[in-house]
Amino acid sequence: MSDTTANAASATREAEELPKAQSPVRQFVKKFLRRKTAVIGFLFIVFILILAVIGPNITPYDPNAYDYSAILAGPSARHLWGTDEFGRDVFSRILAGTQLSLGTALTASIIGTAAGVVFGLIAGFFGGIVDSLIMRVCDVMFAFPGILLAIAIVAIIGPGITNIMIGVAVFTVPSFARIIRGAVLEVRGELYVEVAQSIGCSSARTMFVHIFPGTMQALIVNFTMNIGGAILSASSLSFLGFGASVTQAEWGAILSQGRNYLAIAPHLVLFPGLVIFLTVLAFNLFGDGLRDTLDPRLN
Amino acid sequence: MSETLLEVKDLRTQFKRGKKDWITAVNGVSFNVNAGEIVGLVGESGCGKSVTSLSVMRLHNERLTKISGSIKFGGKEVLDLTTSEMQSMRGNEMSMIFQEPMSALDPIMRIEDQLAEAISLHNSNMSKAEIHERCVNSLKLVGIPEPEMTLRNYPHELSGGMCQRVMIAMAMSCEPKLLIADEPTTALDVTIQAQILALMEDIRNRRNTGILLITHDLGVVAETCSRVIVMYAGNIVEEAPVKELFANPQHPYTEGLIASVPRLGKRLHRLPSIPGSVPDLSVMPEGCRFAPRCKYAQDSCKQKLPELQTVAEGHRCACPFYRNAREGAQQ
Amino acid sequence: MGKYTVKRIINMIPLLFVISIIIFLFIHLIPGDPARQIAGPTATIGEVDEIRNQLGLNQPLVPQYIKWITGIFTGNFGVSYANKTTVIALLAPRLPITIYLTICSITWSAIMGIIIGVLAAVNRGRAFDLIGMVIAIAGISLPNFWLGLQLMQIFAVNLRILPTGGLESWKGYILPSIAMGAGIMCILARVTRSSMIENLGKDYIRTARAKGLPEHRVIMRHAFKNSSIDVITVTALQIGALIAGSVVVESVFSIPGLGRLLVDSIGFRDYEVVQALILFFSLEYMVINLLADILYGIINPRVRYE
Numbered sequence: 001m002s003d004t005t006a007n008a009a010s011a012t013r014e015a016e017e018l019p020k021a022q023s024p025v026r027q028f029v030k031k032f033l034r035r036k037t038a039v040i041g042f043l044f045i046v047f048i049l050i051l052a053v054i055g056p057n058i059t060p061y062d063p064n065a066y067d068y069s070a071i072l073a074g075p076s077a078r079h080l081w082g083t084d085e086f087g088r089d090v091f092s093r094i095l096a097g098t099q100l101s102l103g104t105a106l107t108a109s110i111i112g113t114a115a116g117v118v119f120g121l122i123a124g125f126f127g128g129i130v131d132s133l134i135m136r137v138c139d140v141m142f143a144f145p146g147i148l149l150a151i152a153i154v155a156i157i158g159p160g161i162t163n164i165m166i167g168v169a170v171f172t173v174p175s176f177a178r179i180i181r182g183a184v185l186e187v188r189g190e191l192y193v194e195v196a197q198s199i200g201c202s203s204a205r206t207m208f209v210h211i212f213p214g215t216m217q218a219l220i221v222n223f224t225m226n227i228g229g230a231i232l233s234a235s236s237l238s239f240l241g242f243g244a245s246v247t248q249a250e251w252g253a254i255l256s257q258g259r260n261y262l263a264i265a266p267h268l269v270l271f272p273g274l275v276i277f278l279t280v281l282a283f284n285l286f287g288d289g290l291r292d293t294l295d296p297r298l299n
Numbered sequence: 300m301s302e303t304l305l306e307v308k309d310l311r312t313q314f315k316r317g318k319k320d321w322i323t324a325v326n327g328v329s330f331n332v333n334a335g336e337i338v339g340l341v342g343e344s345g346c347g348k349s350v351t352s353l354s355v356m357r358l359h360n361e362r363l364t365k366i367s368g369s370i371k372f373g374g375k376e377v378l379d380l381t382t383s384e385m386q387s388m389r390g391n392e393m394s395m396i397f398q399e400p401m402s403a404l405d406p407i408m409r410i411e412d413q414l415a416e417a418i419s420l421h422n423s424n425m426s427k428a429e430i431h432e433r434c435v436n437s438l439k440l441v442g443i444p445e446p447e448m449t450l451r452n453y454p455h456e457l458s459g460g461m462c463q464r465v466m467i468a469m470a471m472s473c474e475p476k477l478l479i480a481d482e483p484t485t486a487l488d489v490t491i492q493a494q495i496l497a498l499m500e501d502i503r504n505r506r507n508t509g510i511l512l513i514t515h516d517l518g519v520v521a522e523t524c525s526r527v528i529v530m531y532a533g534n535i536v537e538e539a540p541v542k543e544l545f546a547n548p549q550h551p552y553t554e555g556l557i558a559s560v561p562r563l564g565k566r567l568h569r570l571p572s573i574p575g576s577v578p579d580l581s582v583m584p585e586g587c588r589f590a591p592r593c594k595y596a597q598d599s600c601k602q603k604l605p606e607l608q609t610v611a612e613g614h615r616c617a618c619p620f621y622r623n624a625r626e627g628a629q630q
Numbered sequence: 631m632g633k634y635t636v637k638r639i640i641n642m643i644p645l646l647f648v649i650s651i652i653i654f655l656f657i658h659l660i661p662g663d664p665a666r667q668i669a670g671p672t673a674t675i676g677e678v679d680e681i682r683n684q685l686g687l688n689q690p691l692v693p694q695y696i697k698w699i700t701g702i703f704t705g706n707f708g709v710s711y712a713n714k715t716t717v718i719a720l721l722a723p724r725l726p727i728t729i730y731l732t733i734c735s736i737t738w739s740a741i742m743g744i745i746i747g748v749l750a751a752v753n754r755g756r757a758f759d760l761i762g763m764v765i766a767i768a769g770i771s772l773p774n775f776w777l778g779l780q781l782m783q784i785f786a787v788n789l790r791i792l793p794t795g796g797l798e799s800w801k802g803y804i805l806p807s808i809a810m811g812a813g814i815m816c817i818l819a820r821v822t823r824s825s826m827i828e829n830l831g832k833d834y835i836r837t838a839r840a841k842g843l844p845e846h847r848v849i850m851r852h853a854f855k856n857s858s859i860d861v862i863t864v865t866a867l868q869i870g871a872l873i874a875g876s877v878v879v880e881s882v883f884s885i886p887g888l889g890r891l892l893v894d895s896i897g898f899r900d901y902e903v904v905q906a907l908i909l910f911f912s913l914e915y916m917v918i919n920l921l922a923d924i925l926y927g928i929i930n931p932r933v934r935y936e
Contacts, residue, residue: 037764037767136645136648139645140645140648140649140652143645143649143912143915143916144870144908144911144912144915145869145870145871145872145873145874145911145912145915146870146871146872146873146874146875147874148870148873148874148877148908148911148912151874151877151892151896152656152904152908154896155901155904156656156659156660156661157661158661228770228771232771232773235773236773236774236775236874236878239773239775239878239881240877240878240881240893241893241897242896255776255779259779259882262779262782262783262787263787266783266787269776269779269780269783270780270783273773273776273779273780276773276776277768277771277772277773277776278771280771280772280773281767281768281771284767284770284771285767288767358836358840383844386842386843386844387842388842389839389840389841389842390840390841390842390843391842394840394841395840397833397836397837397840399833402832402833402834403833403834403836403837404834404837405834405837405838405852405855405856406834406856406931406932407855407856407859407929407930407931407932408852408855416838416841416843416851417841417842417843420841420842420843421842453931453932455931455932466837469837469841470840
């Protein structure tokens with residue numbers, strides 16, 4: 001009790017939460033379930049992932065079928081979220097587009113994270129020249145503000161969904177390289193890593209078997225938080241017209257086309273944007289919850 | 300007998316842990332501190348000694364804390380003061396220093412600004428030059444050789460001992476009647492510890508300040524205090540003048556505590572220790588809280604919390620089987 | 631302090647050099663024949679050759695780079711093929727618009743974000759904190775272009791109190807500034823809150839209270855002053871998001887700024903303009919971060935003496 005109330009209270013709370021020989025996974029789940037917003041986020045992610053898989057098969061209308069009798073129709077019982085300038089059903093297009101939109105962001109995140117992890121591990125583990133080289137490259141990439149790096153990449157290699165994916169992935173690499181490097185430097189000082197090295201583990205083995213698991217918490221938390229950002233970046237690029245073509249059903253592209261009809265058909269902008277917003281929110285809520293349960297220090 | 304500065308009666312401090320869930324950290328504590336007296340408050344960590352001192356200063360987060368009982372300071376009831384009355388008392392009439400001097404100072408503020416802050420707050424009519432002079436004098440009081448230079452420093456440029464001197468200077472800058480020192484030497488090197496303790500005694504002698512010294516170190520108590528209060532699990536278990544306590548401890552807990560201090564010239568196979576550990580605040584045993592660890596415990600101990608009783612002049616003990624009584628029964 | 635500033639500036643020089651090389655190589659990274667790309671599919675072979683000569687693409691890289699970089703130092707950023715004018719003439723009128731918009735956005739969002747963050751930290755666990763933090767995470771998740779379009783829908787199309795785009799009056803800046811700043815406000819509110827909560831738990835806060843300081847001074851002079859170190863760092867980083875946000879939001883509101891020019895130039899394959907804009911945005915971002923570093927050093931004495 002040598003501290004203030006807050007500390008005293010938290011100390012007793014910790015005491016109260018002392019594990020009763022529970023597995024770490026169960027402890028984690030128990031702690032996570034206490035955060036209602038995070039649970040809601042998680043459930044929404046599961047829901048949207050299911051839609052991404054089965055979405056194209058359960059659309060009420062063919063997402064690409066023109067219906068000239070119902071052009072720019074507002075939301076109604078027939079067309080839940082209205083129709084676009086070609087009479088295509090917006091709800092069906094958004095549902096069908098889940099796969100492409102989420103797939104783009106997820107793939108970009110995974111590729112970018114994986115590359116970032118490899119660079120971060122190498123930089124943190126070997127140190128010295130390799131480290132400073134990788135970190136200087138990251139500095140250079142960080143000098144391009146926000147998604148401008150992704151925009152520049154798309155400007156060079158041309159528009160299209162794949163290129164957006166590449167742009168967002170590249171833009172993800174440096175932040176993960178930095179995070180993982182930081183985590184490695186922290187883990188490297190731990191005794192068990194020194195022990196592994198002292199008994200003659202190879203560099204690669206030490207790195208992947210002993211160091212990498214230690215960085216997992218930072219990785220999982222940041223990866224989740226990154227997905228929301230990747231969805232936003234990808235949809236921004238799509239919105240600017242660098243992404244999907246007019247025929248492709250993709251959230252950002254649907255919204256981008258719809259903006260021309262804002263005054264007469266606001267639903268064209270409202271619904272795709274709402275879906276993007278809710279999906280990003282779900283990932284952010286989930287990521288926040290993960291961070292608070294896994295690693296309170298990152299708060 | 301000198302004037303009573305601080306009179307704590309039946310102090311209970313409870314912390315909010317959940318909805319309608321309160322835990323009691325201090326459970327009915329009463330003691331006095333007189334002017335010019337150094338009173339030691341000892342006990343293991345978690346016994347409620349820091350909580351007691353922070354309660355006296357009303358430094359707990361009031362939203363999460365319930366304090367009952369009475370704390371009279373200079374005849375005024377501290378618990379009845381308004382927030383602003385309390386603020387004008389803190390740092391002015393009673394002040395406090397803490398365990399970690401390095402982190403207790405604001406890292407991005409010059410020492411002078413931190414000192415001047417308290418002085419100007421409680422002396423609104425002082426000019427800038429007067430405040431500066433007071434800052435210099437405060438540092439001189441705590442034996443800092445080059446006060447002008449130290450005033451321009453940031454905390455990270457000073458050593459731990461220097462920081463604690465600055466803390467004491469800050470606490471003393473408004474000439475308080477009472478100084479509460481919460482483990483002031485725990486984080487410091489042994490040689491620095493002695494210097495800081497000597498400094499506190501010196502200040503007491505010069506200013507007739509009453510000091511409540513909180514520590515878990517019996518050596519510190521023996522060196523500096525005139526009276527000692529021993530706390531265990533939120534209660535006072537024994538109170539006595541320092542010589543009396545060391546020569547003639549009455550409570551089984553105090554006995555164990557003193558026996559566990561290594562002493563020069565005494566060869567022991569093994570240092571005695573008290574078996575078990577301090578009970579968790581949320582699962583306090585019924586009756587005497589030391590009973591589960593006490594070798595003299597009887598069934599009756601586990602039913603009712605024993606009250607402090609006077610066992611000799613100025614010596615109180617909260618155990619019906621205090622040493623004199625036990626020895627008397629044996630004879 | 632001067633030494634620290636000089637050190638930061640010197641540290642920036644090699645980075646600037648590398649960035650200039652990368653942006654210079656930009657045109658050369660375009661797959662296929664860059665001259666053909668610039669000239670467009672309808673151009674004759676003669677026209678393509680002329681462009682190649684003009685850009686110096688048939689010369690070795692090093693002389694090309696030297697020519698390009700010396701051009702930049704003398705204010706010659708090349709020629710816009712799409713607009714048949716010099717790049718500098720294209721940039722000059724648009725620059726103040728974007729800078730003004732950026733300043734408007736960062737000002738309101740930083741002030742609001744910090745106020746919300748401080749109040750949330752002080753009222754931790756109470757209604758203000760809980761509601762504020764839900765709004766903050768929602769704000770971070772909002773696509774800025776969608777927010778812009780929704781604001782336009784409500785205030786311009788339905789209520790008709792603000793223009794849908796353009797900058798004929800000061801009213802034209804309101805909606806774009808909100809769309810650009812909302813996300814940053816929310817991020818800053820979160821950062822300020824968690825930094826304040828951390829600092830409010832520190833020992834020196836207890837010391838400040840023990841001195842008898844009134845609570846608002848404890849919060850502002852000690853907790854917030856320490857938190858401002860974190861807040862400045864994050865704000866500077868968020869300027870990057872703001873610059874990128876201007877690209878999107880200027881497109882939404884048809885604002886003739888640099889961001890819109892970038893999107894249009896990419897569309898027209900006007901690479902010299904794209905090159906100049908990316909260079910400008912990176913430079914702007916780096917200078918802001920440099921300023922933040924210096925400010926950081928002023929507030930945090932521990933950094934200065936390193």
